[in-house]
Amino acid sequence: MIILETRSLKYTYPDGTVAIQDLNIEIMKGKKIAFVGQNGSGKSTLFMLLNGTLKPGQGEVLFHGVPFKYDSKSLRDIRKSVGIVFQNSDDQIFAPTVYQDVAFGPANLGYSKERVDACVQQALEYVGLSHLKDKPPHHLSGGQKKRVAIAGIMAMEPEVIILDEPLSNLDPVGADEIVDLLNEFNHFGNTIIISTHDVDLAYRWSDYVFLLSNSKIIGQGTPTEVFKDPELLKKAGLRQPTTLEIYREIERRGLAYGRNSPKTIPELVNTLKPLDLMWVDVPPRVKEGDSLNIGVMYGEYATQSPYEAVNATVLHIHPNGRAIVELKRKGIKAGGILIYDTNNYSLPEIKQILKDGEIAFVGAMGKKSKILAEQDGVGLDVSSGVVDKSILMALCGKRCLILTAGGMVDHAFKRIKEYVEKSGIEFTVGVVNREEGCMWLKETGDNSETLKI
Amino acid sequence: MTNILDDYALMSPLRHRNNWLKLAIVLFGLLAGISSTSPVTPLFIAFCMGFTTVALGRAPLKLYLKLLLAPLGFAVTGVLIIALFSGSGQELLSFKLMGYSVLLRKDGLELALLVLSRSLSGMCCLYFLVLTTPMIELFAVLKATRLPESFIELSMLIYRYIFVFLGMAISIRYAQTVRLGYSSFSRSLRSLGMLGSTLFIRSWEQGDKLFLAMNSRCYDGKMTLFEVHRPVRVPELLLTSAYFLLTLALLYLTKNASIV
Numbered sequence: 013m014i015i016l017e018t019r020s021l022k023y024t025y026p027d028g029t030v031a032i033q034d035l036n037i038e039i040m041k042g043k044k045i046a047f048v049g050q051n052g053s054g055k056s057t058l059f060m061l062l063n064g065t066l067k068p069g070q071g072e073v074l075f076h077g078v079p080f081k082y083d084s085k086s087l088r089d090i091r092k093s094v095g096i097v098f099q100n101s102d103d104q105i106f107a108p109t110v111y112q113d114v115a116f117g118p119a120n121l122g123y124s125k126e127r128v129d130a131c132v133q134q135a136l137e138y139v140g141l142s143h144l145k146d147k148p149p150h151h152l153s154g155g156q157k158k159r160v161a162i163a164g165i166m167a168m169e170p171e172v173i174i175l176d177e178p179l180s181n182l183d184p185v186g187a188d189e190i191v192d193l194l195n196e197f198n199h200f201g202n203t204i205i206i207s208t209h210d211v212d213l214a215y216r217w218s219d220y221v222f223l224l225s226n227s228k229i230i231g232q233g234t235p236t237e238v239f240k241d242p243e244l245l246k247k248a249g250l251r252q253p254t255t256l257e258i259y260r261e262i263e264r265r266g267l268a269y270g271r272n273s274p275k276t277i278p279e280l281v282n283t284l285k286p287l288d289l290m291w292v293d294v295p296p297r298v299k300e301g302d303s304l305n306i307g308v309m310y311g312e313y314a315t316q317s318p319y320e321a322v323n324a325t326v327l328h329i330h331p332n333g334r335a336i337v338e339l340k341r342k343g344i345k346a347g348g349i350l351i352y353d354t355n356n357y358s359l360p361e362i363k364q365i366l367k368d369g370e371i372a373f374v375g376a377m378g379k380k381s382k383i384l385a386e387q388d389g390v391g392l393d394v395s396s397g398v399v400d401k402s403i404l405m406a407l408c409g410k411r412c413l414i415l416t417a418g419g420m421v422d423h424a425f426k427r428i429k430e431y432v433e434k435s436g437i438e439f440t441v442g443v444v445n446r447e448e449g450c451m452w453l454k455e456t457g458d459n460s461e462t463l464k465i
Numbered sequence: 466m467t468n469i470l471d472d473y474a475l476m477s478p479l480r481h482r483n484n485w486l487k488l489a490i491v492l493f494g495l496l497a498g499i500s501s502t503s504p505v506t507p508l509f510i511a512f513c514m515g516f517t518t519v520a521l522g523r524a525p526l527k528l529y530l531k532l533l534l535a536p537l538g539f540a541v542t543g544v545l546i547i548a549l550f551s552g553s554g555q556e557l558l559s560f561k562l563m564g565y566s567v568l569l570r571k572d573g574l575e576l577a578l579l580v581l582s583r584s585l586s587g588m589c590c591l592y593f594l595v596l597t598t599p600m601i602e603l604f605a606v607l608k609a610t611r612l613p614e615s616f617i618e619l620s621m622l623i624y625r626y627i628f629v630f631l632g633m634a635i636s637i638r639y640a641q642t643v644r645l646g647y648s649s650f651s652r653s654l655r656s657l658g659m660l661g662s663t664l665f666i667r668s669w670e671q672g673d674k675l676f677l678a679m680n681s682r683c684y685d686g687k688m689t690l691f692e693v694h695r696p697v698r699v700p701e702l703l704l705t706s707a708y709f710l711l712t713l714a715l716l717y718l719t720k721n722a723s724i725v
Contacts, residue, residue, distance in 0.1 A: 065681055088683050096681050103674040108601040108624045112691055117682040119689040128691070146693070148475065148601055150628035168682065 031057035049224030055207035095165035101157035135167035140379020155186030188396035199419035215253035347406035348440035479597035498586035507586035514589035548577035
């Protein structure tokens with residue numbers, strides 16, 4: 013379903029600078045969209061056109077198939093539905109306290125005092141800043157200000173949220189937190205549009221990418237399609253994403269499979285070709301063509317899981333008694349990932365899981381879970397890029413626990429299941445304390461199991 | 466993070482108490498201090514207020530004393546002059562200073578002490594307010610005083626942007642300093658001028674952006690102020706009444722007393 017659409021949109025600034033030329037785009041509902049382009053390619057102007065702040069010179073913008081009207085009532089409806097988060101949070105936050113700034117939007121929508129309060133509490137809890145609600149904005153860090161700005165928009169419950177360079181000027185952990193937030197928001201069915209010139213972010217995060225250059229769309233498609241075309245990227249003044257570049261180089265050297273373009277580090281690792289042939293010492297009676305049980309291998313010789321039962325076919329026996337064998341592997345044990353829903357949190361239960369489940373690696377996603385873990389002294393091994401790192405640890409045979417809440421549980425579970433399905437490497441993954449169970453668990457049936465504690 | 470007095474007020478635990486109670490305490494202290502005819506009551510008020518600010522309000526003692534020192538300097542000079550050059554009655558002390566004879570009389574001394582204690586009590590009362598009530602709490606008070614809405618809205622926006630522009634000014638100044646903008650007097654003047662003009666232009670731009678930001682969140686010409694409801698608790702009420710009563714009693718008892 014198309015939620016936002018532009019038809020031959022054109023915008024020229026009063027001084028004659030053409031910012032947008034003949035722009036036709038369709039934005040699907042519930043997707044994560046990235047507009048990628050150099051500085052000055054027209055991203056910010058486009059965003060202001062998309063929420064009715066600017067009126068196009070020619071063409072039109074459609075929301076749910078209905079063209080924008082520019083009278084004050086229609087504009088109000090559009091701005092309620094299409095929220096915009098500015099690049100510089102100081103431009104956006106103007107009230108003397110966090111609470112009042114977040115309450116500004118809902119209050120303007122004419123909600124009752126109680127409803128405004130409920131909206132604000134929910135939005136602040138969502139971004140993990142409830143404890144700072146009485147602070148003035150100048151006492152907040154850059155990441156906190158960004159989250160206040162996002163909360164201010166979320167409190168209006170928009171269908172589409174547009175963020176102009178959401179990760180600029182944030183430290184890596186702060187940036188990961190914002191990405192987590194956006195993913196969770198998207199998980200509830202909201203459409204998210206960001207602009208960025210960070211190709212790595214656009215490549216790994218988005219569902220659909222628009223390449224903007226000199227006020228025109230010069231390419232669009234899924235990130236895999238868009239970023240594999242070096243010519244197009246050059247035209248847009250961008251470079252290839254790092255993961256893709258590394259993958260291309262190792263593929264060229266014959267060290268990786270030519271599969272789909274990997275987006276994350278676990279996917280990249282998974283494209284690496286395992287050893288097919290190796291030198292082994294063979295007993296004297298073995299002939300070429302014989303099958304040889306090498307036993308269980310581990311460490312760097314086990315390519316798919318930490319322990320593998322390996323059978324080998326002898327191809328050639330060297331006079332010195334060593335032979336070249338071709339390996340046939342069967343993984344026997346990989347690690348597992350448990351997801352713990354902190355909405356039903358109990359510390360004794362976590363301690364029990366950590367002890368009995370031989371958990372070697374604990375991560376938390378979402379502000380709420382991180383705060384909980386910190387309060388109760390649950391040592392976190394990782395708090396950013398949690399899913400990727402847990403997959404990598406599980407591949408090394410470790411058991412991981414991810415603490416997270418709400419929609420993030422499903423999101424993490426889906427990501428890990430996708431990885432299991434795509435890579436064919438089995439490791440156990442499950443949600444520990446969900447009463448209603450997890451929908452993917454039922455769908456995929458027998459090829460996954462919940463780790464029993 | 467603690468650059469200005471407002472920052473101390475923001476961190477004070479007394480920030481989360483009822484604003485009207487705090488205002489009442491301050492107003493009472495000011496009035497009682499001024500209407501007292503002996504220095505005892507004002508000193509008592511000053512002590513109580515100082516104690517509350519430092520012990521309950523957690524203002525750093527060092528900072529508090531430093532803050533008191535500045536206006537006290539003025540007060541003491543004034544008081545010395547009053548003590549030495551006014552009054553009649555019994556002579557307490559006389560000495561020669563550069564050929565002039567200076568007399569310290571009983572009346573003069575009493576008046577001087579009264580003035581000193583009154584100004585001290587006034588300062589302590591105001592510092593109590595300043596160090597426990599940040600500006601953001603006072604907007605609700607302003608609203609209750611029926612000031613025009615636009616005045617309050619403006620003051621809220623101004624408050625927020627003071628810090629934005631302060632940050633801007635500091636970074637501009639830093640950028641100028643690292644390029645030797647303040648290496649001589651004339652250069653300093655020029656740099657300061659540039660800083661001022663840049664700030665002016667920036668604030669102009671910021672105004673545009675502000676309007677944009679407010680508009681994109683459905684601004685309709687009214688900014689609602691959300692007041693946090695903070696009921697007066699019983700212990701607070703008891704303590705305040707005890708303080709009021711004690712002060713009034715002191716005021717009555719020391720009506721005609723003289724300490725000299």
